[in-house]
Amino acid sequence: MAHHEASTTVDVAANIVFEYLSDLQHLPQFLPRMTDVHPTEALPADAQGIEARRPQQPVHHELEVTADDPSGQPVHREAWIDVVEENRTLRWGSPGNPGYHGELEVDFVADGTSHVTVRLDTSHPASAAIDNELANTLTTLKTTLEHTPPTDASHTPTA
Numbered sequence: 807m808a809h810h811e812a813s814t815t816v817d818v819a820a821n822i823v824f825e826y827l828s829d830l831q832h833l834p835q836f837l838p839r840m841t842d843v844h845p846t847e848a849l850p851a852d853a854q855g856i857e858a859r860r861p862q863q864p865v866h867h868e869l870e871v872t873a874d875d876p877s878g879q880p881v882h883r884e885a886w887i888d889v890v891e892e893n894r895t896l897r898w899g900s901p902g903n904p905g906y907h908g909e910l911e912v913d914f915v916a917d918g919t920s921h922v923t924v925r926l927d928t929s930h931p932a933s934a935a936i937d938n939e940l941a942n943t944l945t946t947l948k949t950t951l952e953h954t955p956p957t958d959a960s961h962t963p964t965a
C-alpha cells in the first residue's frame with residue numbers, strides 16, 4: 807500500500823474552506839478527474855446540525871461518483887465520504903476497494919488563513935503521478951477558494 811500526502815496554505819479562513827469542501831457538490835470543481843457526484847441515500851436526521859450528533863460523530867454520505875480514468879474513459883463508482891465538522895475533516899473511500907481511502911483536514915493558521923492537508927492510501931505502488939495529482943488538486947482548490955468572495959463560499963466560485 808502506498809501513502810501519499812500533500813498540503814498547502816490557503817488565504818481563506820478555515821471555517822469557510824471547510825464549509826466549501828463539505829458541500830460535496832463542489833468536488834468536481836477541484837478534483838481533476840471527477841465529473842459528477844450524486845448522493846445514493848438520504849442523509850439521516852442527525853446530519854441536520856452539529857447539535858444533533860455526538861461529539862466527533864461524522865455525517866456519512868453514500869455517493870455515486872463519475873470520474874475519468876487515466877485513459878479518459880468515464881467510470882462510475884460507489885463511494886462514501888464522512889464529514890466531521892468539529893475538527894474540519896473529510897474521510898473517504900470506496901466500498902468495493904478497501905485498498906483506497908483518504909482524508910482531508912483543514913487547520914486554522916491565523917485569521918483568514920488555513921492549512922489544507924490531504925492524505926491518500928492506495929493499493930497501487932507508490933507513484934509520482936499520484937503525488938502530482940494531489941498537488942494539482944490542492945493548487946486548484948487554493949486558486950478556487952482564494953478567488954471566491956468570502957461571504958459566498960457555499961456557491962459556485964467566480965473566476
